[in-house]
Amino acid sequence: MPELPEVETIRRDLHRKVKDKEIKFVTVNTPKIVKELPISEFCTQIEGKVFKNINRRGKYLVIELDSGKKLVIHLGMTGLLIYPFNEDSKKIINVKHNHLVFTFIDGTKLIFNDVRKFGKIYLVSNLDKIKGMAKLGLDPLDDCFKEEILVQILNKKKKSKIKSFLMNQEFITGLGNIYVNEVLYRANIHPLRKISSLHKEEIGNLYQQIKLVLNKAIKSGGSTVADEAYLNTDGEKGKFAEKLQVYARKGEPCLKCGHSIDVVKIEGRSSFICPQCQKL
Numbered sequence: 001m002p003e004l005p006e007v008e009t010i011r012r013d014l015h016r017k018v019k020d021k022e023i024k025f026v027t028v029n030t031p032k033i034v035k036e037l038p039i040s041e042f043c044t045q046i047e048g049k050v051f052k053n054i055n056r057r058g059k060y061l062v063i064e065l066d067s068g069k070k071l072v073i074h075l076g077m078t079g080l081l082i083y084p085f086n087e088d089s090k091k092i093i094n095v096k097h098n099h100l101v102f103t104f105i106d107g108t109k110l111i112f113n114d115v116r117k118f119g120k121i122y123l124v125s126n127l128d129k130i131k132g133m134a135k136l137g138l139d140p141l142d143d144c145f146k147e148e149i150l151v152q153i154l155n156k157k158k159k160s161k162i163k164s165f166l167m168n169q170e171f172i173t174g175l176g177n178i179y180v181n182e183v184l185y186r187a188n189i190h191p192l193r194k195i196s197s198l199h200k201e202e203i204g205n206l207y208q209q210i211k212l213v214l215n216k217a218i219k220s221g222g223s224t225v226a227d228e229a230y231l232n233t234d235g236e237k238g239k240f241a242e243k244l245q246v247y248a249r250k251g252e253p254c255l256k257c258g259h260s261i262d263v264v265k266i267e268g269r270s271s272f273i274c275p276q277c278q279k280l
Helices: 004-017 039-046 147-155 162-167 177-186 200-219
Strands: 023-028 051-057 060-065 070-074 079-082 098-104 109-114 120-124 262-266 269-273
Touching: 004 051, 004 060, 004 200, 023 039, 039 120, 070 079, 147 200, 162 177, 177 200, 177 269
Parallel strands: none
Antiparallel strands: 023 098, 051 060, 060 070, 070 120, 079 109, 098 109, 262 269
C-alpha cells in the first residue's frame, strides 16, 4: 500500500503537471470506486471545473476544485494515477484496470488505475465527512509536528507497543509497515517495546528518524519493493527501495553490526529487525 512518501511524490507530480487544468469530461468505468455520490452527479460536479491546489492528508490526496469542492483520492493497495496517459502508458499498465479517466480541455488524460479495486474517490465540501479522514492524527511533515508534540502523544499511550502506535493513523498519519520498520531499525528500537520503556534520548532519536526517513524517501520518489505495484505519475518505480536498510532483508546481514536480519509477525504484519541492535 502506498504510504506517505509515495502519496507525497504523486501530489508533487500532479501539482507540477495538472494544476490549473480544466476538466472537459470524466469517464467512470467502475462505479464502485466513487463513494457516496451517484455517478451522474459526481461527473456533473466535476466537468468544467479546474484543478486548483493539490494537497495531501496522510495517505489521502486532496485536489481542490475552483468550485470549492474537494476531490479526495485514496489509492488503496494498488491504485495508480498516471499522467499523461498515452500509448507509452499502455506498455506499463494494464488498461483493463483503468477505472476512472479525467480528460482535460487540452485533450490530455489523467487515469486512475487499480488492479485490486480497493481505491476510493470522494467529492466533498468538508473533509471530515469522509470517515477515514475524520480521525487522522498529525502529519509528520507538518511544521507543527515537533519532538515535544510527539512526547505528549506518546505519554497518552504509554502501555502501547511502539510499532502499533506508529501504525495507528489516529496518532501520526501516513506511516505504514515499510517506513515504520525503517524508522525503528534506524532508531535501534524493537517494535514490541512498550512506549513506557523508551527513555528521552530514544524518543528524540525516534523523532529524528521519522523526519529523516520520510524526507529521504520522498527525494527518491518513494519505494517500489518486489511485491508492490507503486508507480509515480510517469509510470516509474520509486527508488528508495534500493536504500531500505531492514525492510524485506530477512537473512541478510545488518548494515550496522553484521547480525542476520530476522522477521517477526506483529498483528499480522512482518516486522524486520536486527536482534542485536533492536533489543526487546
